[in-house]
Amino acid sequence: MIELRNVAIAYDGHRVVEGASFAVPEGGSFALVGESGSGKSTVLKAIAGLAPEREGTILVDGAPVPPRPTLESARLMQMVFQDPYASLHPRRTVDAALSEPLAIHGLKDRDARVERALRDVGLDRRFRFRYPHQLSGGQRQRVAIARALMLEPRVMLLDEPTSALDVSVQAEILNLLKRLRAERGLTYLMVTHNLPVVGFLCERMAVMQGGRIVEEAPTAALRTGDFATEYARHLHGATGADLMGPDLLEPESVDTAPMETEK
Numbered sequence: 001m002i003e004l005r006n007v008a009i010a011y012d013g014h015r016v017v018e019g020a021s022f023a024v025p026e027g028g029s030f031a032l033v034g035e036s037g038s039g040k041s042t043v044l045k046a047i048a049g050l051a052p053e054r055e056g057t058i059l060v061d062g063a064p065v066p067p068r069p070t071l072e073s074a075r076l077m078q079m080v081f082q083d084p085y086a087s088l089h090p091r092r093t094v095d096a097a098l099s100e101p102l103a104i105h106g107l108k109d110r111d112a113r114v115e116r117a118l119r120d121v122g123l124d125r126r127f128r129f130r131y132p133h134q135l136s137g138g139q140r141q142r143v144a145i146a147r148a149l150m151l152e153p154r155v156m157l158l159d160e161p162t163s164a165l166d167v168s169v170q171a172e173i174l175n176l177l178k179r180l181r182a183e184r185g186l187t188y189l190m191v192t193h194n195l196p197v198v199g200f201l202c203e204r205m206a207v208m209q210g211g212r213i214v215e216e217a218p219t220a221a222l223r224t225g226d227f228a229t230e231y232a233r234h235l236h237g238a239t240g241a242d243l244m245g246p247d248l249l250e251p252e253s254v255d256t257a258p259m260e261t262e263k
């Protein structure tokens with residue numbers, strides 16, 4: 001579903017990613033990890049068509065992605081950012097945020113689609129006419145996820161989707177992402193610093209350092225620390241992922257959280 005072959009990406013002529021290659025099968029979930037500035041978000045942006053200075057091949061669903069987002073690419077893939085407060089317009093209601101992609105794409109049944117989208121992310125219909133500042137961080141991220149799903153994309157590009165949230169809320173959002181992926185057969189590509197999150201949500205991971213992918217491994221390696229490179233072992237040890245373990249988040253809690261209602 002996603003394939004990169006020898007991709008290089010630059011900002012103003014200055015290369016920040018080089019020789020990036022990996023593939024994510026349809027319905028798969030893949031993580032890009034690595035320290036700050038290693039180029040993870042840049043790779044995600046290039047796939048979304050938001051980093052136009054690039055070389056090499058980027059294919060999504062078998063087709064080259066355009067250097068800038070198009071209506072067609074927006075239906076195929078959507079991005080969810082770290083800070084939902086920044087990605088939602090402060091003076092637009094939830095209803096407006098969710099309706100906008102439908103209007104742009106000329107889709108009908110807006111009322112029903114908005115209500116269904118709210119339900120799908122576990123929000124009561126009374127949230128529909130709220131403004132972002134009237135929502136908690138977790139509720140805002142639910143709205144951002146609902147908005148990303150309005151066009152029924154097949155690929156979700158997730159840039160630190162839970163790192164701005166409190167730990168307990170993080171688990172709820174991760175469970176939601178896990179359920180949505182299972183229900184819809186979505187393909188996830190996620191950028192994060194948080195290795196337990198990777199263990200919970202992803203099957204494979206690529207470790208980036210200084211703009212290059214230095215190792216690709218199954219996320220099962222997070223349990224054993226069985227990485228090929230010194231750098232990946234260092235990253236694994238430094239974050240304490242081996243101590244916390246991917247079991248930190250209980251898969252059993254998927255779907256058991258009650259729908260968020262008026263608070």
Ligand SMILES: Nc1ncnc2c1ncn2[C@@H]1O[C@H](COP(=O)(O)OP(=O)(O)OP(=O)(O)O)[C@@H](O)[C@H]1O
Nearest residue numbers: 011012016034035036037038039040041042043191
């Ligand atoms: N819009 C931009 N213009 C110029 N340089 C940029 C831009 N965005 C990122 N960079 C630079 O590109 C390099 C890679 O940044 P990127 O944000 O992709 O790293 P990252 O691994 O996602 O880091 P973080 O985990 O902090 O988000 C960094 O040196 C960064 O300063």
